[in-house]
Amino acid sequence: THFGFQNVAESMKESKVRDVFNSVAKNYDTMNDVMSFGIHRIWKDQFVQQLNPGKKSIFSEPMTILDLAGGTGDIAFRMLDHARTVNGDPETKVKVVDINEEMLKEGVRRAHTLGYRTEGEDAPISFLVQNGETLEAIPDNSIDLLTIAFGIRNFTNKEKALSTAHRVLKKGGVFSCLEFSKVDNFVLDQIYRRYSFSVIPMMGQLIAGDRDSYQYLVESIIKFPSQKDFAGMIRDAGFQLAGKGWQDLTFGVAAIHTGVKL
Ligand code: SAM
16 A cells, blocks of 8 residues: 555455454454544444334334344444333344354353343344355345444445345345445545554554454455445445435544335
């Protein structure tokens, strides 16, 4: 790249992506806090509050939520907490799906610490190893809400992942994606890029002893499509966009894209 680093992302295939997350699983939550100054928590809170998961009246059914690339469960735990505390609904269930078993194992540990059962038909939260591009174990038209946070940019075939999301959602089901995006201001963008390319790999080295994995994560952010292009991909997968299709967070450092299956 023009910042003088070797382009690690270029040489990454799907199995390598798995290795990256194997290597970061244990330190993943700490690194997120350090790298984003804790802002990822605010974005995740906002993401979940806007989706407002949980059944809304005594007449409605509890929701089935699939949190794709759900990793250690950050979004899923927020979903359950929101459904219970805001909508008084202890029945809504979340399936956390990820290609990486180590990330999910960390999620299972966190679930047990929080007092959630993870096994059995009526467990509020379950963890499933699956490639999100195909979701073979998930039937068509079976999910009410499919979320993906900071996951889709790591997928080898993003179009395939979007059409699979469309397949598994019920009619009227919602797809919502929280992801790093493009900063909409030249000066801020320059500062952000310099921070990303110099500070993040260095912190990866210091905190997790792994510079390359964190450099890969930075490169995958830079290579991800713009807000508008990604909204176009969601529409092409068959979704109806809500308005222009996205909402910027923190000047576009991250964005939430939403579509509905009609
Ligand atoms: N959603 C979590 C969060 O916000 O904290 C985890 C995000 S983490 C940056 C990205 C996750 O995407 C990793 O856990 C990784 O294993 C997963 N992932 C990458 N490619 C995947 C694929 N093809 N199918 C399912 N998960 C995938």
